[in-house]
Amino acid sequence: MTDRTVMHIDMNAFFASVEQQANPELRGKPIAVVGGHGRTVITTSSYEARAKGVKTGMAIWEGKRACPDLIFVVGHNKKYTHTSAKINGIFRDYTPEVEAFSIDESWLDITHSLSIFSSAENIAHLIKARIRRQFGITCSIGIAPNKLLAKLASDMQKPDGLTIIVPENVSRILERMPIKALCGIGKKMERHLNMMSIYTCGELGRCDEARLTRKFGIIGKRLKDMGQGIDNSPVIPFADEGGVKSVGHSSTLERDIDDPAEIQRFLLQLSEMVGSRARRYNVSGKTIHLYVRYADFFSSWGKQTTLKNYINLSDDIYRTALGILNTVELEQPVRLLGISLSNLKHQAEQLPLFEDERKKLFATQAMDTINDRFGKMSVTFGSLIPGKEKQGHM
Amino acid sequence: MKVSCLQENLVKGLNYVSRAVAARTATLPVLTHVLLATDGGRLKIAATNLELGINCWIGAKVEDEGAITVPARTFSELVSLLPADRVDLELNIRTQALRIQCGRTDNNIKGIDAQEFPIIPAFEPAGAAFIDAAVLKKMIGKVVFAAATDESRPMLTGVLTKLEEDNIIMAAADGFRLSLCNGKLKEPVSEPRAILIPAKAVAEVARILGDQEEPVAISVTPSRGQVLFHMQNVDVVAQLIDQRFPDYQGIIPKRHDTRTIVSTADLLKACRQASIFARESSDTMRLKITPTDDVEPGKVTISARADETGDNESQLEANATGIGVEIAFNVKYLIDVLSVIDAPQVALETTAAKSPGLLRPVGDDSFLHVVMPMHLPR
Numbered sequence: 001m002t003d004r005t006v007m008h009i010d011m012n013a014f015f016a017s018v019e020q021q022a023n024p025e026l027r028g029k030p031i032a033v034v035g036g037h038g039r040t041v042i043t044t045s046s047y048e049a050r051a052k053g054v055k056t057g058m059a060i061w062e063g064k065r066a067c068p069d070l071i072f073v074v075g076h077n078k079k080y081t082h083t084s085a086k087i088n089g090i091f092r093d094y095t096p097e098v099e100a101f102s103i104d105e106s107w108l109d110i111t112h113s114l115s116i117f118s119s120a121e122n123i124a125h126l127i128k129a130r131i132r133r134q135f136g137i138t139c140s141i142g143i144a145p146n147k148l149l150a151k152l153a154s155d156m157q158k159p160d161g162l163t164i165i166v167p168e169n170v171s172r173i174l175e176r177m178p179i180k181a182l183c184g185i186g187k188k189m190e191r192h193l194n195m196m197s198i199y200t201c202g203e204l205g206r207c208d209e210a211r212l213t214r215k216f217g218i219i220g221k222r223l224k225d226m227g228q229g230i231d232n233s234p235v236i237p238f239a240d241e242g243g244v245k246s247v248g249h250s251s252t253l254e255r256d257i258d259d260p261a262e263i264q265r266f267l268l269q270l271s272e273m274v275g276s277r278a279r280r281y282n283v284s285g286k287t288i289h290l291y292v293r294y295a296d297f298f299s300s301w302g303k304q305t306t307l308k309n310y311i312n313l314s315d316d317i318y319r320t321a322l323g324i325l326n327t328v329e330l331e332q333p334v335r336l337l338g339i340s341l342s343n344l345k346h347q348a349e350q351l352p353l354f355e356d357e358r359k360k361l362f363a364t365q366a367m368d369t370i371n372d373r374f375g376k377m378s379v380t381f382g383s384l385i386p387g388k389e390k391q392g393h394m
Numbered sequence: 395m396k397v398s399c400l401q402e403n404l405v406k407g408l409n410y411v412s413r414a415v416a417a418r419t420a421t422l423p424v425l426t427h428v429l430l431a432t433d434g435g436r437l438k439i440a441a442t443n444l445e446l447g448i449n450c451w452i453g454a455k456v457e458d459e460g461a462i463t464v465p466a467r468t469f470s471e472l473v474s475l476l477p478a479d480r481v482d483l484e485l486n487i488r489t490q491a492l493r494i495q496c497g498r499t500d501n502n503i504k505g506i507d508a509q510e511f512p513i514i515p516a517f518e519p520a521g522a523a524f525i526d527a528a529v530l531k532k533m534i535g536k537v538v539f540a541a542a543t544d545e546s547r548p549m550l551t552g553v554l555t556k557l558e559e560d561n562i563i564m565a566a567a568d569g570f571r572l573s574l575c576n577g578k579l580k581e582p583v584s585e586p587r588a589i590l591i592p593a594k595a596v597a598e599v600a601r602i603l604g605d606q607e608e609p610v611a612i613s614v615t616p617s618r619g620q621v622l623f624h625m626q627n628v629d630v631v632a633q634l635i636d637q638r639f640p641d642y643q644g645i646i647p648k649r650h651d652t653r654t655i656v657s658t659a660d661l662l663k664a665c666r667q668a669s670i671f672a673r674e675s676s677d678t679m680r681l682k683i684t685p686t687d688d689v690e691p692g693k694v695t696i697s698a699r700a701d702e703t704g705d706n707e708s709q710l711e712a713n714a715t716g717i718g719v720e721i722a723f724n725v726k727y728l729i730d731v732l733s734v735i736d737a738p739q740v741a742l743e744t745t746a747a748k749s750p751g752l753l754r755p756v757g758d759d760s761f762l763h764v765v766m767p768m769h770l771p772r
Contacts, residue, residue: 309546349676349769350724351748353570353645 003167005120006235007108008142008150009091009127011084012159014104016046017137018083019073027136030054031071032063043075047159080104083135090130094123099235107147109235124162145170148231151183170229175202182226192216193223201227247281248289249273250338256295258333267325268318268381270339275314276368283344284312288320291338294331302338303328310345313364314381317341395430395460395485397437401476401496403452407439408470410450410628413598415466416443424463428470429511430483430492431461437483440514441466446595447514447631460485461508464492468503514631515615517624522613523557523587524580527606527625533564534600536575536734536761541593542568549637552590555621557583557612565642566593571727572645572764580609589614590639591621595632599623602630645764647750650743652716654683655756656694658740662732664696664708669725674700678768679725683744685714698725721747722768731763 011017015033020026030049032042042063045054052067063070084103091098094117097109110123117123124141131137138160142153145167152173153163165173179201180190196215198204204227213220225231249270257263278284289304303324311317321339352358367380408428416425420443429440437454440447462485469492473481476496484493485505494501534553542550547569556563560582565574602625603610611624614634623630668679679698686692692714699705721744732740737755744751747770753763 307546309544346676349678350570351766351768353567353572353750353764353766354640355644357569 004109004111004145005114006144006147006150007110007120007124008101008144008147008154009106009108010140010142010151010154010158011087011104011131012138012140013044013046013050014084014137015044015075015080016049016073018080018135019075020046021136022079023073026071026073029071030067030069031073032058032060033073033075034060045070083137087131087135087137090127090134094127097235101151105151107150107235121162121164128160128162146229146231147233147235148183148226149229152177152181155181171202171205174205174227174229175200177201179204179227184226201229203227205229246340246342246344247274247278247283247285248338248340248342249277250291250336252336253334256333256335258330263325263330263334263337264322266337267321267339268314270337271318271321272314272380274339274341275312275317275364276371278312278341278344279364279368282349283346284310285341285344286310287341287343288317288324289338289340289342290321290324291336291340292325292328292330292334293336295333295335299332300336301328306343312341313360315360315364395432395462395483396458397432397454397456398480398482399437399452399454401473401478401481403454404439404473404481407437407450407452408466408473410602411439411441411448412466412470413594413601414441414443414446414448418467424506424510425512426466427463427506427511428466429461429463429508431508432456432459440511442512442514442631444512445592445633446598447512448598449514449516449629449631451627460487462490462492462505463508463511464503464505469494472501472503514629515620515622517611517622517629518613518616519611520613521584522611522624523562523583524609524611525562525577526580527603527608527610529577530610531600531603533562533575533577534596534603537564537566537573538593538597538600539566539730539734540568540571540573540763541566548635549590549639551593552635552637552639553593553596554588554590554639554642555612556586556588558586559583565639567640567642567645570724570766571731572642573731573761574642574646574763575761577760587614589621590635590637591632592635595621595630599625599630602628645750646762647743647745647752647764649745650716650752651745652683652685652714652719652743654692654694654712654714654742654744655739656710656712656742658732658735658738658755660710661694661696661740662729664710665725665728665732667708668696668698668706669729670698671700671703671706672698672725674703676768677724677726678722679728680720680722680770681742682718682720683712683714683742684718685716686712719744719747720770721751722770723751723765724768727765731765735761 016031019031019033030046030052032045032049032054034042042056042058044056049067049070054063054066054070080103088098088100088106091106091108095108095110095113099107101107110120114120120143124143128139131139140154140158140161142150142163144150144153144165149165153165156163177200179185179193182201198207204223207224209221209224212223216223251270287304287306289302291302293300305320305324352361411428418426420426425443431438433451435456436451438449438451440449479497482495490505490507491502492505537553541553545551550568554565560579561576562579563576606626608626613622619634621632621634672679679696682695684693692712694710694712695707697707731753735755737758739756741754741756742751747767750764750766755761
């Protein structure tokens with residue numbers, strides 16, 4: 001692989017920052033985002049709260065004990081995914097090769113952008129400034145020759161950091177770095193390696209490959225590479241607008257559902273997510289795939305149908321997906337649902353002749369415009385508005 | 395069966411029925427065959443895929459009456475390669491094989507018993523409507539292209555045909571455009587009829603009408619399930635679409651804010667140029683209409699652009715009344731309709747950029763076309 005420049009960007013205290021941005025009263029104060037719906041664990045907290053010892057994963061009472069004036073906010077996933085999508089849009093201004101790792105982390109391959117923006121550092125500063133100005137969020141950026149090291153670099157300085165690892169320094173930095181700092185080495189793996197008296201990346205890199213392979217099988221080689229800071233995995237753009245092959249979305253339900261009305265509501269919500277994305281890409285598709293995973297987490301099924309015409313309106317997607325669902329007897333409560341639209345073609349922006357279709361299209365476009373401006377699901381189908389959900393502070 | 399006919403007549407007959415032969419994947423093998431049968435001193439050639447059936451008759455010298463079906467593809471391929479000479483067809487009843495002799499070639503093709511071939515209804519003159527062949531051909535040409543080709547809404551794959559007194563109206567729409575044409579019958583029909591004929595069958599009639607002069611008879615079978623076009627030596631029978639065609643009157647705009655009259659040929663030429671550039675941008679063509687005022691004549695500016703290809707702009711002089719407007723259309727749709735308008739001038743009536751446009755040939759009330767615009771490119 002040729003020399004690459006990869007950037008890893010990590011939004012600092014993302015959920016908390018988004019909440020602070022949405023509600024100015026929360027800015028500069030210790031806040032903790034919690035799951036809501038009876039959940040009592042802190043998902044994330046602002047840097048003000050972290051300074052007082054509040055940690056992710058703490059129960060609410062633990063957070064209160066660490067920081068008595070901690071403010072609790074119920075999290076809103078839609079708000080985060082919307083902001084995340086917009087931020088990834090900013091990244092795409094600098095390179096088409098953007099891989100979203102999670103809602104608040106992305107990799108950018110900027111190898112071919114350097115000639116336009118003079119240096120990686122410059123790109124990092126531009127991105128930082130734009131995200132701060134537009135969303136009031138700070139981020140930590142790591143720049144390195146590959147994804148593994150870029151992620152390691154961004155973790156080295158938080159919040160609002162910028163760390164560059166140049167190839168000459170790789171071995172020096174890794175020599176004393178604890179192995180758990182590497183993305184991909186979790187607690188369990190760390191314990192196993194510690195038992196082999198491997199504690200630092202330097203030790204891991206020098207370890208005999210055969211020894212690692214005997215213990216861990218085929219990933220042994222990968223582990224040794226990681227210890228040496230070698231990572232050839234490419235940055236895979238999720239979907240560049242030119243070559244979308246399918247548009248899909250799946251989501252794990254908050255709890256297992258067997259009520260058909262509730263499943264249908266969820267299906268409509270997924271249809272709207274898939275539909276709005278397809279419309280944004282200006283594509284419509286002929287094939288709808290429905291995926292269902294049951295409560296036991298292991299059994300699942302997927303089924304698809306191909307239509308005679310191309311669709312991208314949420315309602316049409318929903319009706320088709322529901323049609324598939326109705327052909328199947330559900331064996332268990334449902335845990336995960338997914339819908340994807342494929343067999344795509346570029347949608348000509350042709351208005352329909354018949355008035356009822358035109359009304360449906362104009363209504364959808366109005367909905368998309370509002371949702372683009374004010375966040376996903378600002379306007380949605382009536383049946384998707386839950387009666388009991390409450391927002392605000394606890 | 396023993397008959398003789400000319401190779402060129404056989405070729406012509408097989409060509410007439412070819413589009414009604416079922417695809418080779420058909421469940422009934424006999425549908426991939428053509429029927430050859432002696433019929434009143436002529437040879438009848440027939441094919442059907444159960445939706446569309448075509449009978450045609452060619453001159454022949456009949457020695458022994460009889461009938462057989464033979465694989466359409468094999469038989470047509472062979473006949474087309476025979477010399478332009480007399481062809482002798484003779485059926486061996488025991489083996490159900492058809493012997494085909496012509497010049498110094500001798501062939502045998504295995505057939506299927508003619509009894510297995512579905513019956514294609516015969517023409518009954520009672521209650522039929524008669525129309526001039528040239529008029530029907532022209533009318534079909536003006537509407538059939540607007541019918542839908544995808545099967546998602548079957549009613550849009552048909553051509554609505556209304557017969558009332560001595561009027562015939564044909565309409566077709568594909569969800570983005572509507573073509574409407576009317577004409578005169580030779581004589582009034584006894585009762586009004588509205589039928590939805592598959593566009594494929596109507597197109598087939600127009601193809602066969604290419605070299606016909608005699609008036610065409612249109613009749614609906616007593617079961618009302620099929621329509622029959624009776625032409626000189628050819629009958630086309632089609633299964634009607636048993637669905638309601640949308641109310642087309644409601645689609646035709648009742649008013650307009652701008653009426654633009656331009657030369658049909660000039661507009662067509664400008665559209666063809668624009669289409670070269672529009673190919674890469676969903677065929678979007680932009681029209682900017684500047685109305686005629688006291689000083690300047692009106693004009694239409696036609697443009698198209700694609701990021702990769704480049705851009706194009708043409709200006710046409712126009713007699714435009716009303717307000718100025720900018721509107722985008724699918725350039726292919728405009729080319730389709732302008733190609734069938736034979737009046738020297740065409741009028742385009744528009745209201746807003748997201749409202750339907752209406753095209754009419756100037757001085758000819760027999761035709762109109764409604765086309766929906768596209769979103770104006772940003």
